[in-house]
Amino acid sequence: MREADPTLSPLQQALIGYEQTDLEKRLIEWMKKNWAQAARGMVYARKEAEETVSGVGNIRTDEGKLVLEVATRVAIAERELVARAIADVLPAWLEEHYELTPKARK
Structure with missing residues (x-):
């Protein structure tokens, strides 16, 4: 059981503490709401993952190659999800904070 005060000191807060922006x-x-898109994306990213991993050397087993392909598929799906999140959230955020309106809505 911890006996020390769990409150962060100013130095600890500066080093570890982080407040997310809006x-x-x-x-x-x-x-979080659209995570299922990433899950589906992993299924469709198979070819891209195979092409990405094909040039990697020193993989001694098929299992090692499969693990690398799965990790690549996860990364590709995450990339796609982040891109979609930015495309959906950023325009409204820019309009709200900087009064920038897309040309299509003018």
């Missing part, structure tokens, strides 16, 4: 919070919330 934009970060919105992006995270959007991704």
